[in-house]
Amino acid sequence: MSTVATTTALPSPVKVGLSRVGLEVKQFFREREQLIFTFFFPIIFLGIFSAVFSDTDFSGGVDAATYFTPGMIASGIFLTSFQSLAITIAMERDEDLLKRLRGTPMSPQSYFIGKIGLVLVTSVLQFGLLLAIAGLLLGVDIPTGPSKWLRFVWIFVLGTASGSVLGIAFSVVPKSGKAASAVVTPVVLLLQFMSGVYFVYSSLPAWMRTVAEFFPLKWLAQGMRSVFLPDGFEANEPGGSWQLGLGALALSAWLVIGLLVAHRVFRWTRRDAS
């Protein structure tokens, strides 16, 4: 008696994951809403703010474009990771794409590789575009020293990573795909206001800053200011310092919390699936 059909090897999760990255990026740039509210939003706001506050002096000889560039970079990272994943995964679950994928031999790892790849590609592209516009059109001084860029890299990595896992976790909150934007966007907006993305952080009321300290975006924005604002500017920070050690700790804590929660709450089917 012959044995059951010889098993052919399944494609490796990494290979399938990389092909999902390509698909995710393609989709991202074809969806107008995503493109505007996630990708171009910080770029548009940087332009508006530099124009509106063109005469305002931000002390230390820093103009509006220079002051808002790090905030928009931080905000962009949060949008391309947290907002992008929270909304799209909520929609994919509601539209039964996740269920369809679960019914194939695709490994869950491949799906998440696709999402991580999407976040990396879009956030790097967005950052590049922000930097080019700030440096070339708005006359912002871009740092050149390797130590500042090294600092940028770890803040960028911690920011995208924590934003992504929190976005995956938050995707279970909207009750439907249609509600996803309406539920996620206000949360992001609120955090942006409180974390000093749209205002000078030190000018915010103390209680608001205290609330902001519990969330990752404040630390991400502060870290980015430490990279893109001139040395000595930290004297203007509420604590008189960039608080990089504390920032690293806060972002890492959010990364771990996000991972644990995402692992617990992530589901492939709708809650009401019957």
Place this chain on the structure above:
Amino acid sequence: MERDEAVRVRGLVKRYPDKVAVNGVDLEIHRGEVFALLGPNGAGKTTTTEILEGYRRADEGEVSVLGVDPARGNRQWRARLGIVAQTSRDEAELSVAELVNHFAGYYPAPRDPDEVIAAVGLEEKRRTRTRKLSGGQRRRLDVALGVIGNPELLFLDEPTTGFDPEARRQFWTLIENLRTEGTTILLTTHYLDEAEHLADRVGVIASGRMVEVATPETLGGRGARTARGSWLSPDGMREVRTNEPTAEVARLMEQYGGEVPELEVRRPSLEDIYLELIGRPSAAEPTPVTVGAVR
């Protein structure tokens, strides 16, 4: 032999907080056959199917799909299945060719994507984004994604809902071709003509129980297709069930001395038998009715 069955279910029970959705279902689907699962909404069709697909866990009973308990189905097992769910509106911004090619990459031994696209009749829509497809085209894309992995067993959940008659005929041809190639198919449908046309056997499920399993021709038992004659007697509508309708009509002609008022002779369709099985009044029975022969 268990090995020859694509699906084997014994005493399946699934409870939800508010009701018992499946209450002791037995089911066997032979390899290579098209099996249609019929039943009203809420009868337990979808729950049963989703347990077989590995989406839900059974509370009680034995379930074996391609020799594997779906609750323990791994990627290797999923590679042998194809699932076409009830509705789909996902992946709107990707084209037909992009999706079919991408899904082919999930499987160890996929079919040729171009051949699959041709088989479902979407060659001219290769570069069209899914959101621009019509309902029928979208459904055919779902089937393409369901069969791209060359499955041994294909689940089709109400595949032709919302189709126009021509699209349905085309779809049937597609399913017949899959069957010819040896794919085992579990079809759930609301359309009795679809089950009659496609299925080797049908199972009728009602209130969480399998009421009957038979070929479309023998469903409802020996007497189910018995002819029914009805006419207007002086006391109102009368109906008889008889195996000799011609003799019955001759007798009536004699009794009425010629033309019999409102005479009608018909045999119940699969739909009539089905409705009777699930305990709904059938359109074939005139009301009010005086039954003139044994039930």
